[in-house]
Amino acid sequence: MDTTAVRLTAVRRVYRDVTALDGVDLDFRAGTFTAVMGPSGSGKSTLLQCAAGLDRPTSGVVEIGGTPLTGLSERRLTLLRRERIGFVFQAFNLMPSLTAAQNVALPLRLAGRRPSKGEIREALGRVGLEGRAGHRPGELSGGQQQRVALARALITRPTVLFGDEPTGALDTETGAQVLSMVRELVDRDGQTVVMVTHDPVVAEYADRLVRLVDGRVVSSC
Numbered sequence: 001m002d003t004t005a006v007r008l009t010a011v012r013r014v015y016r017d018v019t020a021l022d023g024v025d026l027d028f029r030a031g032t033f034t035a036v037m038g039p040s041g042s043g044k045s046t047l048l049q050c051a052a053g054l055d056r057p058t059s060g061v062v063e064i065g066g067t068p069l070t071g072l073s074e075r076r077l078t079l080l081r082r083e084r085i086g087f088v089f090q091a092f093n094l095m096p097s098l099t100a101a102q103n104v105a106l107p108l109r110l111a112g113r114r115p116s117k118g119e120i121r122e123a124l125g126r127v128g129l130e131g132r133a134g135h136r137p138g139e140l141s142g143g144q145q146q147r148v149a150l151a152r153a154l155i156t157r158p159t160v161l162f163g164d165e166p167t168g169a170l171d172t173e174t175g176a177q178v179l180s181m182v183r184e185l186v187d188r189d190g191q192t193v194v195m196v197t198h199d200p201v202v203a204e205y206a207d208r209l210v211r212l213v214d215g216r217v218v219s220s221c
């Protein structure tokens, strides 16, 4: 498979007097795992936010699954994000009073759908948590909570899964487990993944490494 899931063309993002992204051209191919690295303040989070349609570039174009985001209304953009984008963060951002199953069901409920039990079970199964459907976040380990967040991000079968330092709050071993799970999602389901990380071991799991410095791509291999 050689299709582009996400394409950035000449993307710039300027905040007042700070140029966070300074002309970024990148293609993320479908079914591949890309790691984005670079020093603090180099624009990694801004890149992800722009690529995911959570932030609008000052200039340049982002296309997701062939659809340019430029010119989409907020409403259309929200719908596109809901259907085609999954996002996981360093903080798991789970609802503490809801069970794992209820957390995973949230994106579908927000889209006005009533998720089936089978659908939820399948999503939890994909991250190896089929036995934990009834547990609340406080009853799960950090790694398990991040896997619930992954299942929640994947329930809509997004075109691309973005992660902004998703293993940043986990110990080395648990982080490695989450990374092999993500690798499995790429290999087994053809999931496209773009992950920002500080962790050099991520390179062992990713197909491609993109390095940012001062808002520019300095190497990509």
Ligand code: ADP
Pocket: 015, 016, 018, 019, 020, 038, 039, 040, 041, 042, 043, 044, 045, 046, 047
């Ligand atoms: P990274 O994730 O690599 O640490 P960021 O993308 O968060 O970098 O930030 C890149 C640059 O843009 C930094 O100089 C940061 O201070 C600046 N920046 C990020 N977000 C904002 C914002 N909302 N307002 C002003 N400046 C910002």
Ligand code: MG
Pocket: 044, 045, 046
């Ligand atoms: Mg960041």
